[in-house]
Amino acid sequence: MAPRKLQIAAAGLGRMGHRHALNFLNRAPRAQLVAAFSPDSKEHEWAREHLEPHGVTLYTDYDEMLKQEGLDAVVIGTATSVHAEEAIKAMQKNLHVLCEKPLSTSVDVCRQVVEEAKKRPHLKVMCGFSRRFDDSYQSAYGKIEQGQIGRPTILRSQTCDKHDPSGFFVEYAAWSGGVFVDMSVHDIDLTLWFFGNQIVPKSISAHGCIAVQPGLAQHKDVDNAVGIVEFWGGQIAYYYCSRMMAHGQEDVTEVIGTEGKLSVNLNPQINLVQTYSGKGITKEVPAHYYGRFEMAFVKEANDFAAACLDDTPLPMPIENAVKAVQIGSWLQEALVTKRQIHFDQSGKRLGKANL
Amino acid sequence: MAPRKLQIAAAGLGRMGHRHALNFLNRAPRAQLVAAFSPDSKEHEWAREHLEPHGVTLYTDYDEMLKQEGLDAVVIGTATSVHAEEAIKAMQKNLHVLCEKPLSTSVDVCRQVVEEAKKRPHLKVMCGFSRRFDDSYQSAYGKIEQGQIGRPTILRSQTCDKHDPSGFFVEYAAWSGGVFVDMSVHDIDLTLWFFGNQIVPKSISAHGCIAVQPGLAQHKDVDNAVGIVEFWGGQIAYYYCSRMMAHGQEDVTEVIGTEGKLSVNLNPQINLVQTYSGKGITKEVPAHYYGRFEMAFVKEANDFAAACLDDTPLPMPIENAVKAVQIGSWLQEALVTKRQIHFDQSGKRLGKANL
Amino acid sequence: MAPRKLQIAAAGLGRMGHRHALNFLNRAPRAQLVAAFSPDSKEHEWAREHLEPHGVTLYTDYDEMLKQEGLDAVVIGTATSVHAEEAIKAMQKNLHVLCEKPLSTSVDVCRQVVEEAKKRPHLKVMCGFSRRFDDSYQSAYGKIEQGQIGRPTILRSQTCDKHDPSGFFVEYAAWSGGVFVDMSVHDIDLTLWFFGNQIVPKSISAHGCIAVQPGLAQHKDVDNAVGIVEFWGGQIAYYYCSRMMAHGQEDVTEVIGTEGKLSVNLNPQINLVQTYSGKGITKEVPAHYYGRFEMAFVKEANDFAAACLDDTPLPMPIENAVKAVQIGSWLQEALVTKRQIHFDQSGKRLGKANL
Amino acid sequence: MAPRKLQIAAAGLGRMGHRHALNFLNRAPRAQLVAAFSPDSKEHEWAREHLEPHGVTLYTDYDEMLKQEGLDAVVIGTATSVHAEEAIKAMQKNLHVLCEKPLSTSVDVCRQVVEEAKKRPHLKVMCGFSRRFDDSYQSAYGKIEQGQIGRPTILRSQTCDKHDPSGFFVEYAAWSGGVFVDMSVHDIDLTLWFFGNQIVPKSISAHGCIAVQPGLAQHKDVDNAVGIVEFWGGQIAYYYCSRMMAHGQEDVTEVIGTEGKLSVNLNPQINLVQTYSGKGITKEVPAHYYGRFEMAFVKEANDFAAACLDDTPLPMPIENAVKAVQIGSWLQEALVTKRQIHFDQSGKRLGKANL
Incomplete structure (x- = not known):
């Protein structure tokens, strides 16, 4: 039987958001992009062409998307101002979260995300610092x-x-x-x-x-x-x-x-x-x-999927993001x-x- | 409706063969690896773990594999000595062919492949010179x-x-x-x-x-x-x-x-x-x-799939390989x-x- | 008739001092090293072998050296603590001065040198910032x-x-x-x-x-x-x-x-x-x-000699050194x-x- | 007493010849350029300005120059066609020779130079392959x-x-x-x-x-x-x-x-x-x-002077030039x-x- 894939939804389809969506769609074999949300009509137009034909359900409402059956995780690539709120909502729906950096420009708001994450240690919650997944930085770290x-x-x-x-x-x-x-x-x-x-x-x-x-x-x-x-x-x-x-x-x-x-x-x-x-x-x-950093983002998607599916540690604690x-x-x-x-x-x- | 994917079979799962198979399985979104052949028991063992769970049917006989229903193409990564014969058989089954280089170490045998390909101009037949798909070489070519x-x-x-x-x-x-x-x-x-x-x-x-x-x-x-x-x-x-x-x-x-x-x-x-x-x-x-050249091989897989699906020209004529x-x-x-x-x-x- | 050469004395023959002496001796064709001073017996030993045979008079007393007839200039490469005093004494003897950096670690003392120099605008007084004479820095400056x-x-x-x-x-x-x-x-x-x-x-x-x-x-x-x-x-x-x-x-x-x-x-x-x-x-x-920076020091020696002989501007005002x-x-x-x-x-x- | 300097004459003041002359004049402390020959009036004009004031006697006849008293060596930077003849004449006057490459474009003529040199093993006869004196090539050779x-x-x-x-x-x-x-x-x-x-x-x-x-x-x-x-x-x-x-x-x-x-x-x-x-x-x-290669030419001049004065081996046998x-x-x-x-x-x- 085919191994389970991580059922993931993408929130935000703008500059970074659509890249995350495409990476989970096409370049993360252990994940399956099943849903995508954007409040923006232009982004929806793009999604109808590039995501929908591949079985991705589109939403104009984030909360609606979270209700889609079978979801395991959300990748958040919306505007920074809503990162934290969306991350918290996803955790409350028992979903793993990969959130584009920063969680918030406010340290206090960042902390709320971390507190929510601490309540649910079985969830993988990661703020996407892409350089952690870059070959060269990983090699440098190894040498250190x-x-x-x-x-x-x-x-x-x-x-x-x-x-x-x-x-x-x-x-x-x-x-x-x-x-x-x-x-x-x-x-x-x-x-x-x-x-x-x-x-x-x-x-x-x-x-x-x-x-x-x-x-x-x-x-x-x-x-x-x-x-x-x-x-x-x-x-x-x-x-x-x-x-x-x-x-x-x-x-x-x-x-x-x-x-x-x-x-x-x-x-x-x-x-x-x-x-x-x-x-x-x-x-x-x-x-x-x-x-x-394109390949680092691809690796990030794959490593995040693997951590969720295999329940293995993420490369950085969410506290670091704060x-x-x-x-x-x-x-x-x-x-x-x-x-x-x-x-x-x-x-x-x-x-x-x-x- | 989901767009059609190129149904491709992999012949040979050795050094290069298994890389081609994995690239079509995981890194070529418009292709679907559906079959794989190897005469080697160790390679089969590997395939049972890495390919079969993803819906790839395994074969110990190349001819049997070619009979699998719905096949569009074959990627050949076996020993050089059988490249030409396998390529010709695949064309005779009306399949597109991506063959690891060289078609043969014999110029005469290479020519047989080209002749067979000329008879079937609707098929995409390519000998995999990976550097043609490398970013740097492509950039150099563009500048020239x-x-x-x-x-x-x-x-x-x-x-x-x-x-x-x-x-x-x-x-x-x-x-x-x-x-x-x-x-x-x-x-x-x-x-x-x-x-x-x-x-x-x-x-x-x-x-x-x-x-x-x-x-x-x-x-x-x-x-x-x-x-x-x-x-x-x-x-x-x-x-x-x-x-x-x-x-x-x-x-x-x-x-x-x-x-x-x-x-x-x-x-x-x-x-x-x-x-x-x-x-x-x-x-x-x-x-x-x-x-x-890893990423060049990935691009090769994707470009080959696109050329087959969209009936667009391949980057090099098969005669070049000869x-x-x-x-x-x-x-x-x-x-x-x-x-x-x-x-x-x-x-x-x-x-x-x-x- | 042979063109006049700058008659120069070297003060200090330690780490940098002996390099300045050798550069003026051997690699600055428009200058002639005619005297050298060091208070150190080991440095004297070195000088007896490397300078004296070439017509350089050796001194253990700086003031004595300044009295040598025909002197045009002094290059100072002694300990930083005596740079300023030696520079001022040389100016008072109407000699051009090339002083190893810094004039002093005390800004006030630096200023005394500058004041002395201002009184004698016909003298070339330079603090040796070697990078000013480096090909690469000069090229960068030109581009700017x-x-x-x-x-x-x-x-x-x-x-x-x-x-x-x-x-x-x-x-x-x-x-x-x-x-x-x-x-x-x-x-x-x-x-x-x-x-x-x-x-x-x-x-x-x-x-x-x-x-x-x-x-x-x-x-x-x-x-x-x-x-x-x-x-x-x-x-x-x-x-x-x-x-x-x-x-x-x-x-x-x-x-x-x-x-x-x-x-x-x-x-x-x-x-x-x-x-x-x-x-x-x-x-x-x-x-x-x-x-x-070896070649920059050589160029410094040559450019300093040229500025003294031709009465052309130095590349940097002495105030900069302060x-x-x-x-x-x-x-x-x-x-x-x-x-x-x-x-x-x-x-x-x-x-x-x-x- | 000042150490003896190599009294050297320069033959040819064209593209490479005038560089050799200037290097021996200004950048080879153990050598003294005392004579220079050129058949060319423009080169003479240049020499009257740049060499004569420094005590260099100028000649329009090569043979005359060789008669100048006290000469130790000649550096030959004339046209290739006269290299060999001039080198042989210099050796016959008991002078060391540094000859710009090649000795001749004719192998036979090259051999005549070598034969003459073999007769006078006390003379230093070198064909100037400048790369031998380049820091980088010397470093590479050392590593080999x-x-x-x-x-x-x-x-x-x-x-x-x-x-x-x-x-x-x-x-x-x-x-x-x-x-x-x-x-x-x-x-x-x-x-x-x-x-x-x-x-x-x-x-x-x-x-x-x-x-x-x-x-x-x-x-x-x-x-x-x-x-x-x-x-x-x-x-x-x-x-x-x-x-x-x-x-x-x-x-x-x-x-x-x-x-x-x-x-x-x-x-x-x-x-x-x-x-x-x-x-x-x-x-x-x-x-x-x-x-x-500018600095290699300078080192060549210095190393040649040293070999002549100290009777030490040259870095390459003259046979190599042939x-x-x-x-x-x-x-x-x-x-x-x-x-x-x-x-x-x-x-x-x-x-x-x-x-």
């Missing part, structure tokens, strides 16, 4: 575990998007939580992975500027920012995020240990071609995040208030919040 | 088509395997057709692609040596060989093939045109990690062919006989064959 | 000037030394001024070069840790530090300095502009060799600063006091100094 | 000597010039000896170095084409050529030379051994800068041979006659010469 670089001490990580002159990012900044929460959260998650989930921040600094998107000022956001997080164990992570790259997506990480160093994607490339011309030798760069957003929020606060933030060894904040 | 390097004039291409001390390659040499037919055939196929299918060889030279596998001598084969093919249009291709790499698979191609140059995989890498130690900065290399083996055989002859081979402008060989 | 990256906005620069387990750096920390003054001063100088000498700091943050040299604690120094300088014009520079590299010297700079980016030495290398082994593909890295040390000192203060430092638009510091 | 790649078996080496549309190379082809003698001779010399001077060719093949310089046909030369030399010891070297590069000079060498591989300059670069733009990430390439030209000539013959050439184990040619 093997002790190849000694004790990891310094982490430099950047998330840099290609400049988008359309104004999209200005609008997006209204609710994104700011660049450190929206972009650096990936780098912070890597920090938790490579330094260990238990690390405790000691102090945080951040600086930023607006270079190409003046409209960001109205949302107290910036298009380039640099932040430092010092931890009590003596580690330091520093981050750069930018939406100003001329050449494409450039997400780079370096981990420096007491006995060696690792870099990931120091030399970004779209493929293995080099072009030689009168200008020199040129390598092209992926234009977007998905161009760099911690990453928390640190991102502190960086954003340090940026906006122009003040350094300090913590005691238990992680308790010293002084009052500046906001 | 756009004229980025002017007129392509010189092609350097190498297929270099990691040294395998097990003796496997010595045994394999008994029936592989020799290194130029077995390995360089990929590079020759790239030549036909990049220079144009119609190019006519003018002269051929080849030299080789045995450096690490003395047993190859009994099969008149070598473990390192270099060959040159000069074409009547003024182009030159030169090839290096080796089974002696210490570091892993290294398949590199350069195309030099009158106004620029392209390279593919000049700096092989298994992923985007660099390791920094007292020895310097190190990048790891894939150990095997599949490590370099031409590539023919040029490979001439290189092998030049190697063994230590003589240059010459051709007139129509491609007719000058002088007698030396063998 | 041509507008290739739009408006330079973000600068990332790191100075990372190979780990030296001998304890040298602990001892050295007693008087080095701290890592930001000793190491990052180069990166700060690049910032002044690439962003413009007139940029005014707005705020400064820094964090550091001790990972491999516990003895540094007694000197309030660290072996890894990260700092950020935000400028009033909207630019941000961030620095990493470390003495913990396993692989060698790694001095990297990136300049990100509104329309493009430049990197310098992102992939350090000792030469153009790659080694392929079972571990992968490896490039070696220079072990020391001089391994990376500004770089000043910013380095603020970073060090921010590191030690764990507080962000702020400035008004005129560059005046806000709040009291924390030290 | 240490056994890092096992037994060197396959050598791939290319000398590729930037396309020069001026027609210079067509004119030059009249007397250059052909591309294999003019360009690949460097790669052949590397072969002798890395495989050992005693290797004996077994068979030689070559193919070429004219892609961008139709005028070459009149001189039986080509602008792209590929050749293979198989040696009796089981090694194979293969060469590519071209004058068609769009991007600049690209001289690459790979040495593949039974246990590893080395590459030199696989990724050509003019410096350490990378430029990031909408096109991707670009590295520039040196436009000319001297851009790649052997390299001989192999280059055979490749050129194989190219022009379209026939493979064979040799017995003693190196004696089998069959008649085809020309």
Whole structure:
């Protein structure tokens, strides 16, 4: 008899949502996409062409979708503002949840999701930090575990998007939580992975500027920012995020240990071609995040399906997702208030919040 | 109603065969693997675990499998010696055929397959030159088509395997057709692609040596060989093939045109990690062919399924597969006989064959 | 008649001093090394073998050396603590001065040198920031000037030394001024070069840790530090300095502009060799600063000689050397006091100094 | 007392000649350029400005120059056609000789130089194969000597010039000896170095084409050529030379051994800068041979001076220079006659010469 497949529903069919839907439909053999929800009529049109013919039932109401018989799980790729609510509802229907990052731009809201998840330990609840499923990052992690670089001490990580002159990012900044929460959260998650989930921040600094998107000022956001997080164990992570790259997506990480160093994607490339011309030798760069991490998202879908079906551990505890957003929020606060933030060894904040 | 899927059977479940089977099972959404054949009991054991539960009927007899109702296509990944016969039988049953390269190590036998295919132009018959489906090679081809390097004039291409001390390659040499037919055939196929299918060889030279596998001598084969093919249009291709790499698979191609140059995989890498130690900065290399070309095989499966279902052209004519083996055989002859081979402008060989 | 050569004396024959002496002796055709001073008997021994036979008069007293007839200039490569005094004395003797960086670890002392220099505008007085003479940095600067990256906005620069387990750096920390003054001063100088000498700091943050040299604690120094300088014009520079590299010297700079980016030495290398082994593909890295910048020091010697002989401008105003040390000192203060430092638009510091 | 310097005269002040002269004048501290000869009035004009003021006596007659008192050595950078004669004359005047490559395009003439040199073993006579003095090649050689790649078996080496549309190379082809003698001779010399001077060719093949310089046909030369030399010891070297590069000079060498591989300059670069733009990430390439090998020429001058002054061995026997030209000539013959050439184990040619 054919092995059971994970019956999964997709919520949201926008930029990331439709990719999750397609990955579960076509590239996760142990899962079966059986339902999809979107409040958007254009997305429905797309779904009628690309999902419905393959046996996917479409919904305009999230709650209705959750009632579909036989559902095991939901992948949430809607707007960030409804992630948490939808995740909680799904858990309440006894469904596993894979939620696009972040759970929320609000740390408190994130915590509600975690609390709900703690009540239902038999459910797999994961916030999708795609880099955890990337071959290169997994290889780097393996080398660190093997002790190849000694004790990891310094982490430099950047998330840099290609400049988008359309104004999209200005609008997006209204609710994104700011660049450190929206972009650096990936780098912070890597920090938790490579330094260990238990690390405790000691102090945080951040600086930023607006270079190409003046409209960001109205949302107290910036298009380039640099932040430092010092931890009590003596580690330091520093981050750069930018939406100003001329050449494409450039997400780079370096981990420096007491006995060696690792870099990931120091030399970004779209493929293995080099072009030689009168200008020199040129390598092209992926234009977007998905161009760099497509296969990581596919692996995420497969690993999530496997964890649900086999009841095996997820690669990261859901608490991490809160911690990453928390640190991102502190960086954003340090940026906006122009003040350094300090913590005691238990992680308790010293002084009052500046906001 | 769900769109029709290509009902495909897999012949051969060995090294490449089982990969083709899994790709059609799991990673080609428009295809459905419905049958599999292997004469080998170990392969059957594997298939009972990995294929049968997913609705794949298993066969120990190729002819029996071809009788299965509803079949549209066969992917052939058996031993080279039976490729042609199985391909012809499948066509005679009105099935599309994707055959692992080469069709045969004998040019005459290759031609029989092509003749059978010509009789049935409604069938899609493809010899699987995986590099045609590789992102990087496709990007390079696109740039050439756009004229980025002017007129392509010189092609350097190498297929270099990691040294395998097990003796496997010595045994394999008994029936592989020799290194130029077995390995360089990929590079020759790239030549036909990049220079144009119609190019006519003018002269051929080849030299080789045995450096690490003395047993190859009994099969008149070598473990390192270099060959040159000069074409009547003024182009030159030169090839290096080796089974002696210490570091892993290294398949590199350069195309030099009158106004620029392209390279593919000049700096092989298994992923985007660099390791920094007292020895310097190190990048790891894939150990095997599949490590370099896995996604090309997946694309091949998908593109083949699409061509069959939509009746669209395949990326290469089946005649090319013969031409590539023919040029490979001439290189092998030049190697063994230590003589240059010459051709007139129509491609007719000058002088007698030396063998 | 043979063109006049710059008659130059070398003060200090230690690590950098003897290199300056040899460069002026052998690799600066328009200069002639005619005198050398060292208070150290071992250095004298070396000089008797390597300098004296070539007509260089040796001194154990700096003041005596300055009296040598015909002297045009002095290159100062003694201990930092005497740089300023020696530079001032040389100027008072009407000699051009090339002084190894920094003029002093004290900003006030630096300023005395600058004041002396201002009194004698006919003298060439330069603090040797070697990277200004490096081919790659000069090429990067040229591209910025041509507008290739739009408006330079973000600068990332790191100075990372190979780990030296001998304890040298602990001892050295007693008087080095701290890592930001000793190491990052180069990166700060690049910032002044690439962003413009007139940029005014707005705020400064820094964090550091001790990972491999516990003895540094007694000197309030660290072996890894990260700092950020935000400028009033909207630019941000961030620095990493470390003495913990396993692989060698790694001095990297990136300049990100509104329309493009430049990197310098992102992939350090000792030469153009790659080694392929079972571990992968490896490039070696220079072990020391001089391994990376040797030719820049040679060019520095030549350009300094030319500026003196032809009375042409030096590539950087001496004031910059003070500004770089000043910013380095603020970073060090921010590191030690764990507080962000702020400035008004005129560059005046806000709040009291924390030290 | 100042150590004696090598008193050297420069013959020829053209493209390479004036570089040799300047290197001995300015960048070889143990040598003193005291005389220079050129038959060309423009070169004299240049010399009156750049050499004469530094005490260099100028000559319009080579023989006159040789009579200058105190001369120790001559560096010959005239036209190839007079290299041999001038070298022999210098030896007859008891002078050391550094001769630009090749000694001659005629093997017989080369041999006359060698015979003269053998009569005077106290003289240092060197043909300037600059790559022998290049840091990267020296490092590669050291690694081979240490056994890092096992037994060197396959050598791939290319000398590729930037396309020069001026027609210079067509004119030059009249007397250059052909591309294999003019360009690949460097790669052949590397072969002798890395495989050992005693290797004996077994068979030689070559193919070429004219892609961008139709005028070459009149001189039986080509602008792209590929050749293979198989040696009796089981090694194979293969060469590519071209004058068609769009991007600049690209001289690459790979040495593949039974246990590893080395590459030199696989990724050509003019410096350490990378430029990031909408096109991707670009590295520039040196436009000319001297851009790649300038420092090797400087080291050559210094090492030659040292060998003369200290009577230490030169890095390569003068016989090698003949052997390299001989192999280059055979490749050129194989190219022009379209026939493979064979040799017995003693190196004696089998069959008649085809020309």
